Amino acid sequence: MAPFAGFDMPISYPTGSVEEHLVTRRSVGLFDIDHMGQIEISGPGADEYVSRLVSARVSDMVVPQARYSLLLDGEGFVLDDLFVYRMPDSWWIVVNASNREADFAWFTAHAPKGVKVIDKSDETYMIAVQGPRAIELLDAIGKPAVSTLERFTWGRIAIEGVPVLFGRTGYTGEDGGELFFPAEKAEFLWKHILDSGAKLGIETMPIGLAARDSLRFEAGMPLHGHEISPSIKPLESGFKWACDFEKDFVGKEALEKLAAEGVTRKLVGLEVTGGVPREGYDVVDVSGRKVGVCVAGMFCPTVKKYAANAFVEPGLTKTGTRLAVLVRGQPKEAVVVKRPLYVPAYRR
């Protein structure tokens, strides 16, 4: 167990994180992600307010859509990334554990009179069910079926009488969803999903933080504090697509200025030979000059590669560019590769 944002979180279960990763890719992985925070926003003016605070376009969203967005500060740095759910009379915003309090304070501080910002994290539990057979499993145990929902939409279902808000979203590159439900039902639902998997012959396994990280990494999804953070701007890590420059939003001016001036570093994927790249390792060019730094790196179990995400000088981002990562001081061959290493199942 490891402390993570005030929660005791399993790094891996006894099976080991590589097997956990592979089970999620071939069947179903169950993720205890109660550390994620949920904020509910409602009241007159809430639509305009949410639109101004988050970077993505939300004005065109209709029930039951859910959309990825960033939360930026006035200088264009990434405070957090989040999922925005369009509810009938409110917005449901899912934020990262480590930023829950800061995000809530940010939303509260910017809220105009009449807009209600409520932290729903304590009463809400969150479990992710991910993998190629996740939807089949959920359809077997819940009503109505979630298979009819499109990617990035939500629905309300019941599992053994427990009311569940289901989002067809996730952080693994696999199909599946994320379940929100009353916290007191957590243990029951967790066990019920695992038991049902066993009963139905659908291999289902609990997944720890290490595999959660390798799954998201392969699928090209960012982890706050690594590819995005309060010292990183979205244009540097390839998140222009999550910013709607046709609307007004906090951080927009700073990003427009940066776009005009040009970024000084860019996020790339590196495939490394002869060692495991890790966060903090330097990236050098063929002459040995430091040109960047790794912000994440690991062995990727599905593609069976050692890979890193690194910020490098903008002239070195072309696929095939030869660089090196200093693994404990030793240069190891690295080549710029296309991200993601694993194309999410729902995008194929």
Place this chain on the structure above:
Amino acid sequence: MSIDSKARYAESHEYARLDGAEVVVGISDHAQAELGDIVFVELPAVGKTIAKGQTFGVVESVKAASDLYMPVGGTVVAVNAALEGDPALVNRDCYGEGWMLRVKPSDAAQLDVLMDAAAYGATVGEA
């Protein structure tokens, strides 16, 4: 947890097992379990002479990189090339197919200084 009764053990959890005139070196079952999934093993060049207690390589698990220390000094006569393609052999069979080095010891008496299976078992909480 298994302990190879024929091997002797360093405090840093490497084992050394006499095999004829050579010593087979690897890490203990306790060590591999503590490390978790092993994803990379870096081993020295054959022919290199390394003193007892010096690093001979690195084992990388999902979690972290850890140095490997020579349980006995000597010259590396073979390294386990299979670990390059399948480092998880160390997890699956640390005393067998997951071996790391074969060493020609400079002084076989160095083995006697290492813990025997019973003593090592006691340090890692095994009967």
